[in-house]
Each structure stands twice: as C-alpha cells, then as structure tokens.
Amino acid sequence: MGNDFEKRLKDVHESYSQGNISRRDFVKFVGITGATLGIMGGPFGLVKQAFSGSKEITVHSWGGSTSEALRKFAFDPFTKESGIKVIDAAFTGMDAFLTQVKASYPPGGEFNIAHLSAVYDYARYTDLDFGVVLDETQIPNLKNVMTKMTDTLRGISKGTLSAVPYDLGQTGIAYNTQKISKEDAEKLGASLLFDKSLKGKLGSWGGDFRTNMWYAALHTGQSPNNITDEKAVWEALKEQRGLIKKYWASGSELMSLLGNGEIYATVAWSGRVAALQKQGHPIGYLAPDGTYSWMEYMYVLKGTDLAVAQKLLNFMLEPEAAIAVALGQNYPTSLDPTKVAMPDEVQQLPAFDPTGKLDGYLFADPGYWNGHQLEWAEKWDRIMAG
C-alpha cells in the first residue's frame, strides 16, 4: 500500500507539474489524503475491510497516465456495473514486480492481475509457474483481439492463455527536433543513438539490456533476434557509453530528461513520446526498420479468483472501455481494427496497425532473449559501470 500511495502522490504531483491541476487543488488533495489516511488508515481501515465482505481484485500497472486511464475508463465503470472493487496498484518496474511475486510464493492472493509488457516476461512468469489457465468461454470479447497477439501467448503456455493482450507499443527513438533535424534522424536511423556529435547529450534505458542490445544490433546491421556478431554489439555499446549522459530508470525520468533538454536523443517508449508531444515539447519520434515492438497484456496470477478476473478482463475488452483506455494511455488497443472500428485519434497513435495482422512488427523472441538473460544482463551491467 505504501508504494501504491507514493505512486498516487507522484501522479498527482506530475499532473500539477504539467499544469493539469491548480496549486490549490494539489494542496487540497494532499491535505485530504493526509486526513483520510489519519482517520481511515491503519487498524480502522483493516477492520472496515474485514467486515465489508465485498469482492475485490487487485490490478498492478505502470502508474502515471497509464493507471489513470485504466482507473477512469475501465475499473471505475466496472465497479459501478458489478459492485466488485478494483484495487488499482502500481509497480515500480517489471523486474521489481516479478521479485515481489516471487517473494510472495506460494500465492496467497495478494497479487491478482498484472499489466505486463513484452512476451519474454509472459514466458518468465509461465516458466516460474505463476500463471493460471483462463477459461476463454468466460471472456467472449477475446474474439475481437488481434489473433497474432493471442497466438503468440498461446505458443508459450502450451495452447492456453494466462493473460489477455491489451495494448501494444514500440520502443523507438525520441529526439529533440530543435537540435536534430528530421532528415538527419531518418538518415541515421538506429545509428542516431551512437552519433559521436551528440556526446554528452544521449540517454538510454539503463534497466533493460534487451533494448540496448536491440538497437546496437540494428546499428551494427544485425537482426536483433539473431545476433551473430555479439562482440560487435558489445563494442558498440561500450563506445556508446562514452556518449551517454544518463541511463534513465523510469518513464518519468525519461520525460524529464527530454523535456528539460538534458538529452537530445534516446530510446523511448512510444506512448511517453506521444505524451511529450501532446504537452508541446519539441520531440520527434523515429521508428527505424526493425523498431522494437512489444505487446502488453493483463496477466492473471495464481491464487486469483478466476471468475472475478475473467469478468473484469471481459469488461476491459469492451470496445468502448478499451478505446478510451488506449486514448488515455497513448498506446493502441489490442482489438483488431478490422473487427472493431477505431476512431481517428487511435489510428494516429504510434505503433497502430490498421491491418490487425502486425506483419511488419518485430517482437523480441522470448526463447532467444530469456535464454541469454542472466549472461547478457550481467554484461550489460559491466558496460554501464564502465
């Protein structure tokens, strides 16, 4: 709860910093929250919960605008319709969350649904036996989800599903359009992230070796899912390290570094770039050939009340809810645009595929990346540490 509360406070602070809420409202929120915690928190809160007997389910997501959209357009309407309370929690990162789930094993029901990203994590959770087998007949809206997304997950969990795909995105390249022209960015492609003229003005995601190796593979002319010259990749990353100002650790930090002009180019999550562009920052988005694409899904963890989880997932896949969430998060929904009509705003989001087939999208091969995870993660740590 502490982390969740802290995250919520950060979200409100982010909204205040962005000018979305007034100072008066910000102070009011902090004051009311403090008073509420004082009165209802601690033992009183626990007693109240114990006697309420109401059904509830916890969903962990990314915090910020992502959780805000889920809460507003999916969880609150679901609670209103079903009477089931959805506890909206936030994790600090996928790795940290996996550690929490692992630490709570065997499952006691404290973790229910997680808004996870990338297929390799689906494989990790499945390999660790943390998942459930969903009864797909209880989630009729699953028929509208892009088949390629569900098939990919089925391939890992022996034909069954432990999660429903919910949205998709890319880790592309964000650049400051006042410092780097669109022509230069497109000409350089992935090599923009290794451009020596940007020394001290480049950033990258420190928390993920895959993203860094992926772009180093593209820079050295290799397929990210089949790196043949591993040495060239590490050499490129070693060289890039001297050009990096900051290996960022979170989406908020990424936005802050780009927004404040601390860095001019970095790998970036497409939705965060869209958010910066909406705020009026001079940030361009580049998706070179072989851009790192990923899907996000709602993973149901062992120990969860399946009937409640399936009911919620089906509700979340209702076109009205899914489209509203997509617009709030800036990531396209997993619903197939050939089956469900998408508004223009969704069609303009980065990573949107009008065909619903995702043919030109390159996803990380879970077997390949997970097989090297320990070795490459340690090597990546060495690169960062110099």
Place this chain on the structure above:
Amino acid sequence: MKEKNWKPLLLLSPSLTAVFLLLVVPVCFVVVYSFWLRAPSGQDIPAFQFGNYAKFFADFFYPSILLNTLRVALETVILCLFLGYIPAFFFYKTQSRLKPYLMLLVMLPFWISFIIRTLSWINILGDSGLINHLLLKAGFISAPLSLLYNEGAVIMGLLQYLLPFMILNIYVSLDGIDKSLTEAAQSLGCTEWQAFKEVTLPLSMPGVSAGCLLVFVLTCGTYLPPMILGGPGNEMIANLIFKRVIGTLDWPFGSAISVILMLLLGLIVYTYNRYMGINQIFKSLSNG
C-alpha cells in the same frame, strides 16, 4: 541476586524480539541464500556451495565496484569532516541565544524525505538548473556546465544526507570538553590556535571518529544518490546488489555480495570498537 539478573532481560525482551525477528532472522536468510544456486528460469535451488563468493572474487568487475564504493565513502567522509567540524565548533563556542535554533537547522533536512532532497539537486545542478541558469544569465558561461550525472553530483547528494550526522557527533564530543581546559592552556602561554590544536582537537577526536565511522558505513550502503544523481560508471555496491536481486532475479549472488559487504563493514566497525569504543556513537546519537 538471581532475580536481578533476569529482570533486565525481561524488560529488554520486546526490543530483543523485534531485533531478532526483523534483523537477525532476515540476515540469516540472506546468508543461507548466498549458498544457493539460481536456475536459468529465475528459480532458486537450495544448495551449499561457495560458487557465488568465488564468482565475486574471480572477476575484478565486482571487487572494483566495491573498491569504488569504498573510495567514494572515503571522499565523502573527508568532505563531511571538513564541512562538519566548523559548524560543530561554532555551536560549541557560540554564546548566542539563537544557538538552539541554529542547531535546529542541522536537523531540518531530516524533516524532508530523503528522496525529495536528492531529487531536488536535479533542479539545482541540471543543464537548465539554478546554477547553470544564473551563470548563463550573468554571462560567465556560454554553454551549461556538466554538473549533474557524475561523481561530484553523487558526493553532493551524499553530503546533504550525511553532514548532520558528522556535525552532531563532533558537537556532542566538543560539548563534553571542559572550557576551562582551553582557558588554562591560554593562561599558560598558548595562542588560541595552539590551545585548539593541543587541547580541543585531541579531546574531540572520539566524536570525529564516531562521525567518520557513521558516515563511512552509511555511504557504503547507500543506493539512491548514485541512482538519481550518478551517471555511467558511478555505480556503487548497493546498486549492484539491487540489479542482481531485482534485475536478474539472482537472489543467491545478490545475497553473497550483501554478505561480503556486511562482513567488510563489520570488520571496520570491529576495528573501530577495538581502538575507539563503539559507545561514543550511541552517546552522540542519544545526546544529539
């Protein structure tokens, strides 16, 4: 007589139980984990082997981060000592009625979250931060100085966190010195500087060493300043442990690094206790 022996233990039992459950037991878990193995899928395999320790010492990468941590800790101690002794000495000498309020200023940072205090340096040292903004406005520089995301910024973050510990330790030690001793030295012909050098400074050494030890130990285990204010290459041992435990789910190896750090710091504290006496720290903290 027998009754007297168990009474203190009885009174201490709630505290001892808490320490046992919240400190001793988790540390034992860490020690046990350090002998286990990690499966490729991330699962832990119970075992008794020293592979994790061998891995740490076989590859200079890991000891180098430990050495880097010790170096940063030493630099922080030296800076804290120089920056902390002066205000502590001022508090000792001043007769001002404002002394309690000035002392309060030292404690003031503790009222604000450590994370917020660390994050605030970004707004001060960043390219568009306060210092660069003023220097650019004044025309002293034409391009922002790189003040952030380097070792200097990390040490700055550590200083703002640890300086109060140093000041309070030294002050408590100075406060215990009988002022008539320096007056006596001066009446016997010492200059003010000589009286400080020959009387005050030696007598304040227990506080100085206690402050140094606290700052050193706390720096070695710190995680946030290098993560938030550091750049490439400024990683410290706590960040490495975090990456092994959280990033790669390698709890056994992360535990082994933790045990090595714990043993090293234990050795330092033991050495200190042997020559200086650990009670000085408790004295400072309780009086501070």
